[in-house]
Amino acid sequence: MIWRSRSVVSGRSAFATATAAIVVAVSSTDPGGGSGATSMVPLGSLETHYASFLDANKPQDLEGPAYDGDYHFVRIAFQSGRGGFGGFGRRRGGAMWAHDYPRADRNFLAILDETTNIATSRNASNVYTFMDDELFRHPVSYIVEPGYWNPSDEEAERLGEYLRKGGFLMVDDFRGARELANLEFHLRRALPDLDMVPVTEIDEIFDSFFRIVPQDVVPPYGGYPPAWYGIYENNDITKRLMVIINANNDMAEYWEFSDYGYYPIDLANEAYKLGVNYVVYAMTH
Numbered sequence: 001m002i003w004r005s006r007s008v009v010s011g012r013s014a015f016a017t018a019t020a021a022i023v024v025a026v027s028s029t030d031p032g033g034g035s036g037a038t039s040m041v042p043l044g045s046l047e048t049h050y051a052s053f054l055d056a057n058k059p060q061d062l063e064g065p066a067y068d069g070d071y072h073f074v075r076i077a078f079q080s081g082r083g084g085f086g087g088f089g090r091r092r093g094g095a096m097w098a099h100d101y102p103r104a105d106r107n108f109l110a111i112l113d114e115t116t117n118i119a120t121s122r123n124a125s126n127v128y129t130f131m132d133d134e135l136f137r138h139p140v141s142y143i144v145e146p147g148y149w150n151p152s153d154e155e156a157e158r159l160g161e162y163l164r165k166g167g168f169l170m171v172d173d174f175r176g177a178r179e180l181a182n183l184e185f186h187l188r189r190a191l192p193d194l195d196m197v198p199v200t201e202i203d204e205i206f207d208s209f210f211r212i213v214p215q216d217v218v219p220p221y222g223g224y225p226p227a228w229y230g231i232y233e234n235n236d237i238t239k240r241l242m243v244i245i246n247a248n249n250d251m252a253e254y255w256e257f258s259d260y261g262y263y264p265i266d267l268a269n270e271a272y273k274l275g276v277n278y279v280v281y282a283m284t285h
Helices: 014-026 046-056 103-115 133-137 153-164 177-190 251-257 265-283
Strands: 074-076 126-128 140-144 168-172 196-198 227-232 241-247
Touching: 103 251, 103 265, 126 133, 140 265, 153 168, 153 177, 168 265, 177 196, 177 241, 241 265, 251 265
Parallel strands: 074 126, 074 140, 140 168, 168 241
Antiparallel strands: 196 227, 227 241
16 A cells, blocks of 8 residues: 655644634535435446446546545445445435435545645545455545445455555444444454454544544434444554444534534534544554
């Protein structure tokens, strides 16, 4: 893997910038106010999904911008048994991997660009499966709804390879013991010698750019207390964190609607700060 970035951080004075930047930066990312997605068609492969989507909606290329050494927001697509790879989020009856896509991805990229010196591909994200070779060009990836994730043996092996080579996986948008157990089971398949453990509030990832108190990141839906889990290199909490898991939470929900006024700005800020910390941590470890 070869990754390039500008100086990763611009200083902790960016804390104040983040609050101001959310409305300003995000409001310019999607002038049309929506993804422009049309209809969901059940598809058998990601390749046909790409082709179908591009034919129906030219401006939104799922594969995203070509690799250029900058940070790209990479979302993992997977078949869940609920519409295959197809669709664009739960509100439109689509695929599980696409929840909050693409607005959340673009809004987050705008905030990352405004608050750090990480060189970003700001205008679009990338969508890959774990089987895509292009994934290995990117140090950070993001997956949602792991309760519906059921990777093949080959996909699990590729995930393990990606993480051992220095990749970092963010897991978001799920709740409940069943979904957490499903995630743990499949991560064990990918990394059989490593354990999923709680990530405490004093972990470096919560202080990599902003100082974050994890419990201040209030879930957009109630019923379950938020919790953070992770997988560390060699099962050693002093070494690199390879996977970060937002259990019973959904930071991308805040990202998607931060410019709509659906949620208080302070809650959206905390969700953005969490994502920024994850990327800064991954790019510096």
